[in-house]
Amino acid sequence: MSFNQSFYFWVFIVAVFIMLTLAFFPLERAWRCLQYPYGLDYAEGYLAVEAWQLAQGVSMYPNHDNYPYLVGNYPPIYPFVNALMFSVFKPSLFWGRLICAITALGIIILMFCAVYKKHSLLLPSLLAPLLLINTYEFYEWIGYARVDLPSIFFSLAGLFVLLDKKGETNKRRMTFAAVLFLFSIYTKQIQIFAPIAACLYLIIQNRKIGLKFSGALWGGVLLVFALLAVITRGEYFKHTVIYNANRFDWWQVYVWFRHVLRFYFFYMATLFILAASITYESIKNKKKGGAPDLFNLYALIGALSFLTIGKIGAAGNYILETHAAFGIFFGSALSKAIEGFRTGIKQRLSIALILIAALFINLHSLWLFRIQRILFSRPNPGKTAYAKSEMLMKIVSEHPNPILCEQPIFLLLAKKNVIFQPFIMSELAREGKWDQSQFVNDLENQKFSLIITGQNMLQEGFLWQYTDEMRAAIRANYMEYVESGDSLQQASWNAFMRSGIDGIPYYIYIPKKETR
Template sequence: MSRASTHPHPAHGIHVPGRSLAALGLVLLAGSLVAWLVGFVRASAVILPYPYDFDYGEGIVWQQMRDIMRGDAYGPLGVLPSIVYHYPPVYHLTTALLAGALGLDELLAGRLVSLLSTLASGLLVAGLSADALGRTASTRTRIVCGALGGLVFLTCMPVMKWAPLMRVDLLACALSLAGLALAVRALERPGLIHLAGLCFVLAVYTKQVSIAAPAAAFIGLLAVAPRLALAGISSTVAMGAVALVGLWVGTGGGFVRHVFLYNANRLDPPRVVHLWLFLSSHVLYVAVALSGIHSVWPQLKTVCRNTRRADRQGLALLVVTAFLALKTLMLPMIMKSGAAENYFTEWCCALAIFIGIALRSIVAQALDTQEEKAAPSPTLTRLLVMVLPLQVWLLPHWSVSQAAADARARDLAPLVAMIQAEDRPVVSDDMTLPLRAGRRVVWEPAIAAELAHSGLYDEAAFVSMIRRRELGFFVTLGRRGDPLFDERYNPPVAAAIDAAYPSKREIGGLTLHLPER
């Protein structure tokens, strides 16, 4: 019987797909992933230099970066200006350093940090997938499985959507994954545990909820190498504490107030629909990842029974499994008011790692490596792998053209001139507009509405300012009665805007609220 035909696996006696079928499936999957990546690169080439926002949060992150570099951040929350600093400063500092070193536009630099972090995260997903497969898989199998897992990560909707934006999430993700990869390798090179701890600290000081990766790493290490784990925990806590004290003292306690007190959003249960939308749109990825878990479960149980004898592969399996479990437990955070798809980013990392693992037997068959210990995929997984290219093409993707971006930029240019000519502050949902006009962001609608609900912001005083027309005008996405507008502008504020700025005008898809002439 030829090796290209279907035959019993020599170690398990279970039929696996023929080599030709496996190879065809992998070629289709790899081709789909690469084609998707080419499309994403083209879209990113349009998004990166675009001068205004592609996401509501970009402008406020840009303003926060400027304030942090001036030393004005994390101050008391006033009526106006009223800026909340949602995150610690690592992303902002990284962006400012890149912009300064290369002479880049600050918005472009922020987007570039996110994009490079996304690509780094894909490489780290590939490395962790290869580590979890271990030396029982051939080098070629590990490389191909890792590469496919990394490419799958890039196609996940939260990753794709946020990768080219000036947001903190992908840098935090890359730092968390770097910490995981270094922690796994620290079993063989103990000195790396302190570098892993530094990555974890930087991740937390990029986005304060980045705790799943260090928790997973130290859970695995405590089981396998307790002394190494305690050394890593000690250095990580020490570095984190030094940074916290420094930021606390340097901001007069404002850092803690902003990133914890002011950033504590209300529970909004209807947002759980985002979880359903994400899972349903990635259902084949989830199914294959579950198969990956199933394929390594016996090995994982063996590692758990003999943790002190675990090698790098055993530790990697423990760590990535713990990471997936912890991120799954954190998924209900999507029900926070203001939460969005970015809350799924790290979960996508774990998902992609196990997809890489699940592809092992098919990759080994396609490459004809004859791995005696390769765990065959269940029948369902083999079928799903053949239709994974369809999953790639069905996933959401950026749909943006250079012509459309240029046209909108031309439409918004007069609005920038209007803001520049206005003596009084202007409030804009697109917060890049006042920044392009050489002004500063003075008020962020969404967080002000949230803090007003919790009694942390004096909305009544702001309403009085509106009625006295102390602001030049408002620029909003939509009008009163539109869900997004009503979410960002509480009824007292919306009523004051309508009373003091009754004239409406549309520019570039935005609504201007102007005083009567």
């Protein structure tokens, strides 16, 4: 069987065209979110609060003997960069989202360069980041001011600079990589998979150098940790370790595994076939003294990191790095197959792998095109979101401190105090790590002039954001906010504010003793 040397490009043309076209949607979402001043996610506002605390010279890891009951879930790098902007400009989600958008573009570039640097093949280098861009998770999280994309950027940058084009390293490269890995870990503490891959790779290549690098890297991690713990009088340890050690639920792993198969079945099948081929070749090469590829190790560890999705409170952000690792692995594996075809080494096997990969990735892209409304279904801010948020901003501005609001950006913009973080504090109360009695007592005494949530607090049923005791106190002592004396107008207003269309629903409550 004879093939033109460029046949591999044409067999992927459908996938390239479709995924390049669909890539517009995540980029458009990032642009639209940058222009929206209010919250789109329940956690991004609290990162803005932490940045504001740092800008004011206040610790983002408070003691919980009294208010504020807030948790600094993450290390300080991302809030610190935000704080630099807040020291010049007013509090805003813009800067955090801009950081995430820039690092998302950086991840795309790094994925392309990681494959191209080693293989100098355009097609696999292009497909690698396209497979990440066209995921449900990337589309959702590119719009949020969260730590995930910046931390992944630092991880990939560390892997990228560790080796030169020939796969060799030196002291300068290892030092630079170690610094980038430190940045990744102190942006998000669970961002350890790329550093682990780097350490394993270097140990396999040269045991002495690898152990020295590992000791320096993890020693540096522990040193920074100890310094932060001392500076915060132990609160850094409590907030980032004890308070983050949430329960693990295998049901969540099962749900997300089904999610992956639903969206990426053909892609996962391709990865399995390529991995099986590479594993077979690696076993053969081991006898000849061959060493594993750095990004193959990263993909393997990235696959294992999928299990972190079982942590209570985890969401699609926990598999973003898995997508990035898999994309680079696919690009690298396809490149090796193309090189085998070009050089004539095991040409039949190489052609078979290229054709199978092309078939499955084309099917994958066609499937994504078919389900694009679901793939890109996370709401973007539109007219409804703007109108609701402006109304809510007016209500918040008119009420005195303290106010309980799940979207703290409204409180920051209205210059109100942010004193409670519902989800994490409720989870800590359930786990016995925090005594909720003072907060529940304050609810019973109607301390808060407003309570703004994303759920109906007057209905029965379990909610992650609040304990049963908190909800009981709210139901007994608070009532729905009344905007209009006309019942029909009030019902219409409630329906509008509680709509989840292109934004977050808002349920507003006031103390029962209050009248309008």
